[in-house]
Amino acid sequence: MLQLTIGELAKRGGVNLETIRYYEREGLLPKPPRSQSGYRQFPLEGVRRIRFIKLAQELGFSLKEIKGLLALRLDPDSTAADVKKQAKQKIADIEEKIQTLRAMKKALVRLTATCCGEGSVSECPILESLDSEREMF
Amino acid sequence: MLQLTIGELAKRGGVNLETIRYYEREGLLPKPPRSQSGYRQFPLEGVRRIRFIKLAQELGFSLKEIKGLLALRLDPDSTAADVKKQAKQKIADIEEKIQTLRAMKKALVRLTATCCGEGSVSECPILESLDSEREMF
DNA sequence: ATACACCCTGTACTTAGGTACAGGGTCAAG
DNA sequence: CTTGACCCTGTACCTAAGTACAGGGTGTAT
Numbered sequence A, B: 001m002l003q004l005t006i007g008e009l010a011k012r013g014g015v016n017l018e019t020i021r022y023y024e025r026e027g028l029l030p031k032p033p034r035s036q037s038g039y040r041q042f043p044l045e046g047v048r049r050i051r052f053i054k055l056a057q058e059l060g061f062s063l064k065e066i067k068g069l070l071a072l073r074l075d076p077d078s079t080a081a082d083v084k085k086q087a088k089q090k091i092a093d094i095e096e097k098i099q100t101l102r103a104m105k106k107a108l109v110r111l112t113a114t115c116c117g118e119g120s121v122s123e124c125p126i127l128e129s130l131d132s133e134r135e136m137f
Numbered sequence C: 001a002t003a004c005a006c007c008c009t010g011t012a013c014t015t016a017g018g019t020a021c022a023g024g025g026t027c028a029a030g
Numbered sequence D: 001c002t003t004g005a006c007c008c009t010g011t012a013c014c015t016a017a018g019t020a021c022a023g024g025g026t027g028t029a030t
Helices: A006-013 A017-025 A046-058 A063-071 A080-115 A125-131 B006-013 B017-025 B045-058 B063-071 B080-115 B125-131
Strands: none
Touching: A006 A017, A006 A046, A017 A046, A046 A063, A046 B080, A046 B125, A063 A080, A080 B045, A080 B080, B006 B017, B006 B045, B017 B045, B045 B063, B063 B080
């Protein structure tokens, strides 16, 4: 079973079958070859791609951005320098997300430390706490 | 100017004015007091809250989840242990996001390193690259 | 050869997260 | 005392990202 039907791909990727067709329409998945009867034949590697899309979505990337990430490659139409520039921008975006997440985590850790005690805590600890993180706001 | 009108809050928070009303309806912003003429009077602290919401959204949290994050506080209806448990879950979620972002970043860094050379790169470098990261998939 | 699970296209519906009026009141500057 | 920039409620509309059929073909196990 070197090829996957759309149903198999959906199952392995953990998404709805219609989602696969949707991604194909939107250009997130390359159009797969078809069997003589018109069935889509996906390579095994499609599973990886689906999972990547889902993960990236959970990190706040839109399908449009994800398309851009997946397209980051060396093709004849774009120079290496070009690709590199785009990649660097993405890296910067990602670093920013990581920084923000770190601040949130810190705020939450502080919250658990604080509220394990007794008595009441300020109105909204997470905001208070985040607020005291560096120039997040 | 200790209070903000809805328009001022929207401007300072960097969002559309209608978005503020929407957030209020959805319970992400507490219902503010009103002036005698019915105008909303937001505390300055609302700005922080709006910005937090926007940041969290960019990190892939839904408004529902954000509501949960903002509600993580000590109120009479939930025990400290309860809040702590929820907070720990959120911390775990955040850590996972950070891990995934780190893997993506690594993949992109590798990509820029690879493609600055000459020659062609695999079909989809980011997938290849991410793939070789630990048990991401 | 028929039944059942699967695939096809096309179109319509849904949900989250906003945005945009319409129709009417408020407030401050000239 | 009016005009322009705000505010109010209510309702309608929009986009992204799916999801759900309907109506019809395929493939295979009995």
